[in-house]
Amino acid sequence: MTTNAGTTTSDQEILKVTGLSASYGEAKVLFDIEVSVKPGQIVACVGRNGAGKTSLLRSISGFLNPTAGSVFANNKNLVGMKPYDIAKFGVRYVPQDKKVFYDLTVRENLELASYATNDHNWDRVFEYFPKLKQHMDRKAGFMSGGERQMLMIGRATLGSPKVLLIDEPTEGLAPGIVTHLRNVFKELAKKTALLIIEQNLPLVCAIADRVYAIKDGRVVAEFSDKDSITFDACEQYL
Amino acid sequence: MLDTFAWWRGIALMIALLCGLSLVLPLPFMNEVVIFTIYVVGCNFMIGRLGYISFGQPAYLAIGAYSTAFYLFYFGSSPLVGILFGVLGGLIGSLLIGPFFVRLRSDYFAMVNLALAVVVFYLTEKVLVSITQGDNGLWFMTQMTSTPVLDLTIPAQFLVFGIIVTAFVFAFYKYLDGTIYGSCCLATKLNEDKLQFIGYSNFSIRFLGFVIANTTTALAGAMYAVYLGFVSPEMGSPSRAADPIIVTLLGGVGTLFGPVVGAIAYTGMKDVISKLIGNWELFIGFLLVFIMLVADKGIWGTLEPILTRVVSPRSRNTDK
Numbered sequence: 001m002t003t004n005a006g007t008t009t010s011d012q013e014i015l016k017v018t019g020l021s022a023s024y025g026e027a028k029v030l031f032d033i034e035v036s037v038k039p040g041q042i043v044a045c046v047g048r049n050g051a052g053k054t055s056l057l058r059s060i061s062g063f064l065n066p067t068a069g070s071v072f073a074n075n076k077n078l079v080g081m082k083p084y085d086i087a088k089f090g091v092r093y094v095p096q097d098k099k100v101f102y103d104l105t106v107r108e109n110l111e112l113a114s115y116a117t118n119d120h121n122w123d124r125v126f127e128y129f130p131k132l133k134q135h136m137d138r139k140a141g142f143m144s145g146g147e148r149q150m151l152m153i154g155r156a157t158l159g160s161p162k163v164l165l166i167d168e169p170t171e172g173l174a175p176g177i178v179t180h181l182r183n184v185f186k187e188l189a190k191k192t193a194l195l196i197i198e199q200n201l202p203l204v205c206a207i208a209d210r211v212y213a214i215k216d217g218r219v220v221a222e223f224s225d226k227d228s229i230t231f232d233a234c235e236q237y238l
Numbered sequence: 239m240l241d242t243f244a245w246w247r248g249i250a251l252m253i254a255l256l257c258g259l260s261l262v263l264p265l266p267f268m269n270e271v272v273i274f275t276i277y278v279v280g281c282n283f284m285i286g287r288l289g290y291i292s293f294g295q296p297a298y299l300a301i302g303a304y305s306t307a308f309y310l311f312y313f314g315s316s317p318l319v320g321i322l323f324g325v326l327g328g329l330i331g332s333l334l335i336g337p338f339f340v341r342l343r344s345d346y347f348a349m350v351n352l353a354l355a356v357v358v359f360y361l362t363e364k365v366l367v368s369i370t371q372g373d374n375g376l377w378f379m380t381q382m383t384s385t386p387v388l389d390l391t392i393p394a395q396f397l398v399f400g401i402i403v404t405a406f407v408f409a410f411y412k413y414l415d416g417t418i419y420g421s422c423c424l425a426t427k428l429n430e431d432k433l434q435f436i437g438y439s440n441f442s443i444r445f446l447g448f449v450i451a452n453t454t455t456a457l458a459g460a461m462y463a464v465y466l467g468f469v470s471p472e473m474g475s476p477s478r479a480a481d482p483i484i485v486t487l488l489g490g491v492g493t494l495f496g497p498v499v500g501a502i503a504y505t506g507m508k509d510v511i512s513k514l515i516g517n518w519e520l521f522i523g524f525l526l527v528f529i530m531l532v533a534d535k536g537i538w539g540t541l542e543p544i545l546t547r548v549v550s551p552r553s554r555n556t557d558k
Contacts, residue, residue, distance in 0.1 A: 062434075063434075084434040084437050084439045092435060093435050099429060100432075101421075101428045104424060111418055111421060112418065112421050112425060113436045115418040117437065
């Protein structure tokens with residue numbers, strides 16, 4: 001399916017990035033990126049630090065204006081839209097740094113997302129992350145890194161987004177929490193497509209339906225069937 | 239019922255404090271404290287909730303004061319209507335200026351507001367001298383008529399009115415703190431990018447906050463105008479631009495009752511120390527440096543957790 005504006009999503013793709021290039025001033029960081037995500041899929045991007053993975057998510061979520069290319073979600077081109085409009089449209093970015101609104105309580109953090117999305121049902125969030133329910137009146141700044149990550153992902157799931165863009169969700173987390181997140185991602189994917197940047201290859205191999213290897217701002221390899229997604233295949237790009 | 243009482247408890251204590259002080263301290267001093275408190279509330283909201291430092295508060299104070307003065311000097315005689323005009327002037331001014339200013343980062347925002355203060359000062363002193371009467375100011379004390387219930391032309395009754403207005407202003411800001419909008423304000427201060435991740439426009443949040451804060455400042459200007467019965471360009475002088483910021487820091491940035499504590503402390507120091515020491519500003523400067531180094535949360539910001547622990551020891555175990 002094509003339009004004059006460029007390539008749109010096919011019936012089977014919830015997110016399609018086509019010919020995406022981006023730069024920070026004079027420094028080009030992304031070159032002609034092609035990425036697609038289908039509903040119910042978990043797609044992972046792997047690559048070394050500085051490869052352009054975070055820049056890709058920032059471009060999709062509207063924080064970095066692409067110099068060329070298109071980003072279609074549900075047949076709507078996101079390029080040129082404000083970041084908050086992209087989030088409202090249902091493409092949510094969960095950044096890497098785990099910095100929540102530390103002066104707000106867990107409840108207030110969730111309330112903010114509820115009000116923005118008009119989804120006040122937190123049961124699903126607590127189903128994924130029961131620990132949050134125990135700390136509702138705790139200021140987010142006093143939570144552990146894992147708990148903050150849970151809060152950020154839980155908050156992003158409110159309003160049933162179409163796609164979640166999650167940047168290195170397991171970085172610096174304890175193995176037990178990583179296992180928990182792995183199970184949550186599998187559950188989440190039943191309702192929301194996930195595009196995850198991750199360097200934890202065992203996790204990638206366990207959950208990803210498709211993997212893009214990114215190097216120097218370019219997609220250098222794509223593994224689109226489960227059998228080809230192996231630790232050894234992905235490791236050479238780290 | 240108990241919840242309602244708990245919600246009002248702090249405000250009731252503040253009113254009791256102001257009433258108690260009114261019995262022992264001079265009337266002009268208390269009127270100054272009450273108006274200065276309202277003046278600082280807007281500044282405190284901008285610094286504490288939006289993360290914006292503004293050196294232009296005298297401009298918004300002057301807009302409120304001159305809007306009131308124009309009404310009372312040229313058109314009418316009711317101080318209450320005059321105050322409404324002041325608030326309206328502040329609201330319109332903020333609505334016109336806000337869309338340009340709130341796009342700026344905090345440092346540029348501070349400077350552009352200072353520039354606005356200079357512009358407003360010269361407009362009132364020189365450019366619009368035909369209607370502002372320049373340095374002579376507008377005098378309308380004798381033109382004001384008595385108001386029913388509380389006569390605002392009588393200082394003692396003006397103080398009662400001022401305390402009531404202060405209570406409503408604090409109740410409004412306390413209510414605001416507890417709303418989603420209050421959380422949005424704090425969130426935009428903490429991390430503006432992340433607020434966009436969940437679908438909020440920082441511009442809208444800041445613009446609304448800017449309008450609310452500066453309309454409050456204009457209310458203080460309107461009250462100054464009615465209380466003094468005259469306005470002059472000196473009221474909005476850029477040389478006083480640091481005053482509300484100093485009082486905000488002194489009281490405790492972002493705390494609800496910081497402005498009233500800061501206003502009492504600052505006005506008190508100014509009055510007492512100026513009688514004892516010639517260069518009192520120097521003393522206050524050193525005192526402020528001392529407070530910032532020893533208790534960077536300000537007077538109320540430092541005292542509040544201690545008082546909370548004394549009043550309800552259980553709160554020590556709760557997550558704050």
